[in-house]
Amino acid sequence: MRVQHMRRLGRVFLILCLAVGARWARGQELPPPKVLATSGEYQIATLKLEGGGEGGTDLPLFLSFRNGQGAAVWFAASQRKDAHRIWIETNSLQLSGDKLQGDLNGRLVKVWAPIADTGTLSLTLSATVERGQVAGTFNGKIGAANVFGKLAGSVLTAAQLRERNSVAREAGWPTYFAAPGGATNAGPLADDLAKARPQWKAEESLPCMWGKGPEDRYPHRACMTGCAGGASSPVIADGRVFVYFYRPSGTIGAAPLPYGAGAPKVASEADVLEFAKKHTPSPHGHRAMIDWYRPFADDIVVAFDAATGQTLWRTELPDRSGNMQAHKWRGLNPTPTVAHGKVFAQGYGGYVYALDAATGKLAWEYGAAATKLIGKGGGPSGTGPLVSGNVVVVAIGGSTIGLDATSGREVWKSPGQHALLWRSAGGEQLIVFAADKLPFEKVECLEPATGKRLWSQPIRFFSGMGYSPTGAMAQIAGDLLIGFAPPSDPQAKPSGGVPQAWKLSAIGAEKAWQGEFLPNDENMPVTLGKDRAYVMGREEIRAYELSSGKLLGSLQGKDAFPGLHGPGSNPWLAVVGNRLLLNPEGQHGGQAFMLLDLDLKPLSAWHPPHPSDSAYACMAAISPVVDGRIFVRGHDGLYCYDLR
Structure with a gap:
């Protein structure tokens, strides 16, 4: 099975590079970036539709408006029995003067068992607004149920919500691992996650991730989910949330499909439309199916206001990636890093960007020519850019590369698959995992400014996925x-790994301690906090004392995680203040959380009321917790909850 996945992943990268490299081969210049800065009034309505939910329950509805026109829509209720998602396709809602009125229309869809439309939604809202309070009526149909009744709620301006939900600008989560050592500015959290209060759904929708992605085994899933856009995680800095993703572009037939060997062969959009109509009558589903077949993808970075979810700016970098449409993605997911007033973002196609964090203006881009990466794995082989002094370090294909943070000029290049920053008494160095095969056979220490190799040592590292x-x-x-x-x-059953710690020094690394074998499902991440290292395997979390490797505690077995379950195939665990936050399963679109104390005592479980999604494997999509708020990338957008 693992050999099959290695071959599949290699084919994805190979065809991705062929797709992006097609432009290089034709001598075409890449299109210039596009920056969209939003303007105008932004408002948020929080409503309750009395009896509008399944079984006659009340239905919470969050709406946002830009210059009085409907924008984001969020039915903040538990997942319906008849649908995984409500896809809003037309939104004519208006907020003008003392009136909130208009229509919402869309589809109820399932992404498996079956992959199909399961119903429709049509709602008409008619309400008055007086001193920020909303009162009125609704009527329509959701699935098979006719719904009608009273609605009530409130409207806030962006300024009012920003005052109520202000996120401390000094608090942040500026890179995938939050900060060296995993420290966060979580703030005080309530022990009962069920009391989490929805704050906003971001103004701009996001594409789905790999967990519910449409791949060549069932490409028609695109009609129900839209196209995937990677599984990069949100990061937070200076009161802003930054997200990277991609959207399909290009003309069908212009280049090989990055991921679609098993899909029906098509020659034109007309062929795709004929195929799509067999699965849905929706024009939105038809367009998504056409997009699935496009060869290229635009890299996109969006900045949202962390307090309100409104879009601040959006930068598009056309045709920089291949249009990968996958479900069982087993590569890494490049996540931006914010430093020096810039957002450093890395795309799946080998490009690196520096954007002004306040405006989105492109300062520079570095393009590792895709044609040179064919056969070497052209995509990211690290979690995202690292910043050391005035050098941005990225891992692309089989190389670790140092770029000048001001100009984007390549300063140095060295063999390597992934790098970590090591801050010691002697300064800041890079620890690079380097090998021609997996698991990694070698660890090297490099000088960040020059790439000079300080030492190299054979040490085998593994995280459960070969x-x-x-x-x-x-x-x-x-x-x-x-x-x-x-x-x-490696062939022994059960599979798994052995926790280990190595003492780093100026001349090499020395084994500090080693734990007992830990069976795994797939990925086996490490989480650091205070004086402890937490490791995860199949349905188990262990806590080790950092200095000695002494086992301090273990939580094991399905029954040990009440209301949820233990770590699965791609779990995520973070230290948030004096608590642990666990998302146990990151593969098949599930998204649930458990709060534990630092001694692994479960405190509460939570299934957030938004459409869920996940990154599938190797590198979980994280949900940063900053100043008491959690920011979750769901199936169709970015969501914020107050955990205080």
């Missing part, structure tokens, strides 16, 4: 490098 850049889930705390060693017999 077909991905597995060193990505190792972590550094002080002078300790913590990760997993592969089992002595």
Whole structure:
């Protein structure tokens, strides 16, 4: 099975590079970037539709408006029995003067069992607004139920919501691992996650991730989910939330499909339309199916206001990636890093961008020519850019590259699959995982400014998946490098790894401690906090004392995680203040959380009321917790909840 996935992943990268490289081969210049800065009044309505939900329950509805026109729509209720998602296709709602009125129309869809439309939605709202309070009526149909009744709620301006939901500008989560050592500015959290209060759904929708992505085994899923746009995680800095994703572009037939060998062969949009009409009558589903067949993709970075969810700016970089449409993605997901007033973002197609964090203006882009990466894995082999001084470090294909943070000029290049920052008494260095095969066989220490190799040492690292850049889930705390060693017999059952810690120094690394074998499902990440290292395997979390490797505690078995379950195939665990936050399963679109204390005592479980999604494998989509708020990338957008 793992060999099959290695071959599949290699084919994805190969065809991706062929697709992007097609433009290079034709001598075409890439289109210039486009920056959209939003303007005008932004408002948020929080409503309750009395008896509008399943079984006659009340239905919470969050709406946003830009210059009085309807924007985001969020039915903040538990997942329906008859649908995984409500896809709003037309929104004629208006908020003008003392009136909130208009229509919402869309589809109820399932993404599996079956992959199909399961119903329609049509709602008419008619309400008056007086001193910020909303009162009125609604009527229409959701699925098979005719719904009607009273609605009530409130309207806030962006300024009012910003005052109520202000996120401290000094608090942040500026890169995938929050900060070296995993420290966060979580703020005080309530122990009962069920009391989480929805704050907003971001103004601009986001594409789905790999967990519910439409791939060549069932391409018609695109009619129900839209196209995937990668699984990069949101990051937060200076009161803004930044997200990278991509959207399909290009003409059908212009280049090989990055991911579609098993899909029906088509020669034109007309062929795709004929195929799509067999699965849905929706024009929106038809357009999504056409997009699925496009060869290229535009890299996009969006900045949202962390307090309100309104779009601040959006930068599009056309045709920089291949249009990968996958479900079982087993590569990494490049996540932006914010530093020096810039957003450093890396795309799936080998490009790196520096954008002004306040305006989205492109400062520079670095393009590793896709044609040179064919056969080497042209996509990202790290979790995203690292910033050390005035050098931005990225991992692309089989190389670790240092770029000048001001100009984007390539300063140095070295073999390597992934890098971590090591801050020691001697300064800041890079720890690079380098090997020609997996699991990693070698760890090297480089000087960030020059790429000079300070030492190289054979150390085997592994994180449970033998077909991905597995060193990505190792972590550094002080002078300790913590990760997993592969089992002595890779064919032994059950599969798993051995927790290990290495003491880093100016001349090399020395084994500090080693734990007991831990069975795994797939990915085996490491989480650092205070004086502890937390590691995860199949239905188990262990806590080790960092300095000695002493086992401090373990939580094991399905029954040990009340209201949820233990870690699955691509789990995520974070230290948030004096608590642990667990998302146990990151593969098949599930998104649920458990709060634990630092001694692994479960406190509460929570299934957020938005359409869920996930990154599938190797690198979970994280949900940053900053100043008491959690920011979750769901199936169709970015969501914010207050956990205080």
